[in-house]
Amino acid sequence: MENKEKKELTEKEAIDLLHELNEDMLPKKFGIIGNAWTTLLFIIFITGIYCYTNQIRNGLSITGMRDFVFWGIYISNFVFFVAISLVGSLITAVLYLLKVEWRAPLSRISEVIAVSAIVFAGLIIIVDMGRPDRMVNMALHGRIQSPIIWDVMVVSTYMTLSFLLLYFPLLPGIAFCRDRLKGIPKWQHKMYQILSLGWKYSPEQYAIVRKAITILSVIIIPVALCIHTVTSWLFASTYRPGWDSTNFGAYFVSGAFLVGSGGVVAGMYILRKFNPSYKKYLTDMHFDKMGKLLALLALVYAYFSINEYLIPAYKMKGEEASHLNELFTGYYAPMFWSVQFFGMILPIIVLLFNKGRKPLPMFIMAIFVIVGAWFKRYLIVIPSMSFLPVQEIPEEWKHYSPTFQEWAITGGSLAGALLLITLFVRFFPIISVWEVAEEKGVSHDIIYEHLHEGNEK
Amino acid sequence: MENEDNKADRRKFLKFGVLAAGLTVAGGGLQKVLSEEKDSGKKVKVLTTDGQVVEVDDAHLKAIHSHCKPATPAESREGIPGKKFVMVIDLSRCAHELKCQHTCQKYHHLSGMNVWLKVFKMQEGENTAPYWMPKPCMHCDKPPCVKVCPVSATFKREDGIVLVDNTRCIGCRFCMAACPYSTRSFNWEEPEYLHETVGKEYSPETGFPQKKGTVEKCDFCPDMLKQGKLPHCVTACPNGVFFMGDLNEDTVSNGSETVRFSKLMKEKGGYRLNEILGTEPSVYYLPPVKRLFPFQDVKISEANEHQKERKSTK
Numbered sequence: 001m002e003n004k005e006k007k008e009l010t011e012k013e014a015i016d017l018l019h020e021l022n023e024d025m026l027p028k029k030f031g032i033i034g035n036a037w038t039t040l041l042f043i044i045f046i047t048g049i050y051c052y053t054n055q056i057r058n059g060l061s062i063t064g065m066r067d068f069v070f071w072g073i074y075i076s077n078f079v080f081f082v083a084i085s086l087v088g089s090l091i092t093a094v095l096y097l098l099k100v101e102w103r104a105p106l107s108r109i110s111e112v113i114a115v116s117a118i119v120f121a122g123l124i125i126i127v128d129m130g131r132p133d134r135m136v137n138m139a140l141h142g143r144i145q146s147p148i149i150w151d152v153m154v155v156s157t158y159m160t161l162s163f164l165l166l167y168f169p170l171l172p173g174i175a176f177c178r179d180r181l182k183g184i185p186k187w188q189h190k191m192y193q194i195l196s197l198g199w200k201y202s203p204e205q206y207a208i209v210r211k212a213i214t215i216l217s218v219i220i221i222p223v224a225l226c227i228h229t230v231t232s233w234l235f236a237s238t239y240r241p242g243w244d245s246t247n248f249g250a251y252f253v254s255g256a257f258l259v260g261s262g263g264v265v266a267g268m269y270i271l272r273k274f275n276p277s278y279k280k281y282l283t284d285m286h287f288d289k290m291g292k293l294l295a296l297l298a299l300v301y302a303y304f305s306i307n308e309y310l311i312p313a314y315k316m317k318g319e320e321a322s323h324l325n326e327l328f329t330g331y332y333a334p335m336f337w338s339v340q341f342f343g344m345i346l347p348i349i350v351l352l353f354n355k356g357r358k359p360l361p362m363f364i365m366a367i368f369v370i371v372g373a374w375f376k377r378y379l380i381v382i383p384s385m386s387f388l389p390v391q392e393i394p395e396e397w398k399h400y401s402p403t404f405q406e407w408a409i410t411g412g413s414l415a416g417a418l419l420l421i422t423l424f425v426r427f428f429p430i431i432s433v434w435e436v437a438e439e440k441g442v443s444h445d446i447i448y449e450h451l452h453e454g455n456e457k
Numbered sequence: 458m459e460n461e462d463n464k465a466d467r468r469k470f471l472k473f474g475v476l477a478a479g480l481t482v483a484g485g486g487l488q489k490v491l492s493e494e495k496d497s498g499k500k501v502k503v504l505t506t507d508g509q510v511v512e513v514d515d516a517h518l519k520a521i522h523s524h525c526k527p528a529t530p531a532e533s534r535e536g537i538p539g540k541k542f543v544m545v546i547d548l549s550r551c552a553h554e555l556k557c558q559h560t561c562q563k564y565h566h567l568s569g570m571n572v573w574l575k576v577f578k579m580q581e582g583e584n585t586a587p588y589w590m591p592k593p594c595m596h597c598d599k600p601p602c603v604k605v606c607p608v609s610a611t612f613k614r615e616d617g618i619v620l621v622d623n624t625r626c627i628g629c630r631f632c633m634a635a636c637p638y639s640t641r642s643f644n645w646e647e648p649e650y651l652h653e654t655v656g657k658e659y660s661p662e663t664g665f666p667q668k669k670g671t672v673e674k675c676d677f678c679p680d681m682l683k684q685g686k687l688p689h690c691v692t693a694c695p696n697g698v699f700f701m702g703d704l705n706e707d708t709v710s711n712g713s714e715t716v717r718f719s720k721l722m723k724e725k726g727g728y729r730l731n732e733i734l735g736t737e738p739s740v741y742y743l744p745p746v747k748r749l750f751p752f753q754d755v756k757i758s759e760a761n762e763h764q765k766e767r768k769s770t771k
Contacts, residue, residue: 059646059670060646060670061645065645066570067571070630071634128629129627129628130626130627131627131670131671140608141625142608143608146604146605147631148631234631235634237635238601238605385634
């Protein structure tokens with residue numbers, strides 16, 4: 001409906017719309033629920049850090065990992081973080097370059113998810129290292145032949161690009177907070193002052209930002225494909241059944257887009273819930289479009305999943321067979337089938353219906369997709385280590401179950417990422433005013449001239 | 458314990474002559490030098506370094522161990538020039554006595570549950586006969602572990618030996634994921650027997666002292682090979698299961714028999730594990746045919762018992 005009104009905006013209407021947007025997007029103080037949520041995340045995060053100090057002291061023996069299953073939830077959680085961070089490139093870059101207009105209010109949400117996820121991906125992989133104190137060895141003795149070095153390079157590149165892709169379009173927003181937010185603590189004002197880089201709303205500055213976004217959008221797409229493909233190669237470059245697959249890159253990337261879009265949908269719903277003025281910008285239309293996108297991505301993921309599981313299952317080759325039997329009918333079967341059903345099949349079915357693409361059912365499907373994706377990565381990482389000769393090792397090493405401290409550290413990292421997102425929402429406009437104004441048909445000239453104005457001038 | 462050590466030394470000394478044919482003597486080892494004791498009247502024939510047999514009085518001889526300085530991590534990367542070490546494991550002789558494993562644990566001062574040399578009960582299919590299979594590191598010519606190591610902490614030397622430098626390892630465990638033979642162990646906690654190795658200088662050629670948060674594995678005992686001696690598992694095995702030697706010289710020895718490698722392969726049908734993977738292991742197996750011992754099943758957890766005993770006597 002909004003699309004129809006577009007070209008008919010008069011100058012007055014356009015300016016009013018801009019003012020209204022500006023007011024709505026000013027970050028506001030949290031209510032009780034917001035503060036409770038932040039505190040909860042902070043406590044979980046601190047608990048994780050405390051347990052990590054234990055791990056530094058006592059070694060990785062505080063985890064459930066041993067020689068037999070030597071990679072655990074740290075690694076599967078790392079894969080999860082890398083996966084969900086891919087959505088930044090999908091919504092901000094791919095949809096931007098395709099000139100999909102409804103993506104404007106979603107781009108910053110997806111970019112915040114991307115940045116915080118990739119930051120914690122980097123941190124959790126350090127947590128998994130036996131000797132984090134020797135990280136510098138990767139620079140001193142790095143071997144380009146090792147997929148780990150490729151991963152370090154692409155993840156840090158992606159982190160930088162994602163950060164810039166979040167930061168550049170945010171500059172006018174920060175400047176607006178600097179100029180318009182009254183009655184805020186001194187440090188907060190100072191923060192806006194520094195971060196806004198002397199933004200003065202000039203057309204030249206906008207032109208530079210626009211150009212930067214286009215360049216970054218083009219660059220970030222191949223890098224995004226690289227991060228998750230290389231992450232899949234950490235597994236696919238070994239001989240282990242379940243990992244030894246040429247399908248892994250595409251399989252990982254398709255799953256990543258799915259979980260990331262799920263993350264954006266969940267974010268949209270929660271933002272609407274706690275700030276009703278966002279409803280004007282995150283409309284049912286946006287949920288409908290995201291629902292269709294999510295259904296498409298789930299179908300693509302289903303396609304690669306079929307390739308990944310059914311063809312090896314058709315052959316049932318020795319070791320591969322014992323791995324698949326564990327997944328299909330064995331120890332991991334309940335988790336495997338729930339993840340397939342709730343994380344992929346059910347969302348496809350629900351999202352095919354108009355009623356399924358309303359905010360609430362979408363939110364529920366998004367949560368299924370996200371939780372399913374986390375456990376899916378558990379199923380990708382852990383069972384592949386449980387087939388080799390199980391002899392001469394203590395009974396307790398044969399089955400991996402994460403210890404409490406391991407859960408606490410992993411939970412801490414998830415809470416940390418959510419905390420970053422939450423703090424961002426608290427201090428910065430989560431929807432890009434000028435991009436949404438453009439989407440709604442406000443001309444560039446009006447934006448340049450009036451973006452810095454609020455209602456209360 | 459003391460007696461056993463002496464016996465082992467004597468056995469090693471006796472085998473030394475045999476070995477000298479197959480392996481280079483790179484200095485060190487057990488030497489006898491003249492001491493200033495009074496004559497005992499008992500004469501002993503010895504061979505001098507320039508090949509002459511001379512007779513000296515027994516009392517003038519004194520056994521000393523020449524301690525080779527352990528190779529530094531940088532030196533350990535070199536390897537012994539001109540060598541290509543191979544191991545042959547004769548499955549028809551293994552009776553699962555685990556002497557190889559115990560001596561390996563002892564000489565490498567391995568702590569905790571980390572066992573470098575495992576002996577698996579193998580049974581390929583439902584109707585095939587079970588047998589015991591000792592499994593050291595395969596020291597592959599195309600080692601997947603070396604390929605994936607991000608910091609070159611694990612490396613292959615020019616003599617074909619694959620080692621780990623635990624002063625460089627970052628503990629990512631990618632090598633453990635890559636190894637199709639599962640030969641690697643990780644130090645999940647602070648190693649328990651550090652006191653045995655206190656003050657000892659670390660060398661990738663001996664693998665101790667172990668370090669928390671690093672990977673380790675069977676090293677083919679390059680410190681022994683350097684001295685022209687056989688690895689500990691080879692000399693410890695009472696049944697002569699293990700043969701060690703140089704592919705370039707086409708000779709392998711288990712201490713009492715020294716044989717042509719190619720002939721052994723030809724006559725006994727030698728093979729390597731998982732040849733299909735293309736890793737080209739340096740460990741060859743001889744099939745369990747015409748066995749010296751009937752297969753007797755024992756509880757596989759003996760290695761753990763051994764470890765627990767060590768823990769309790771500490």
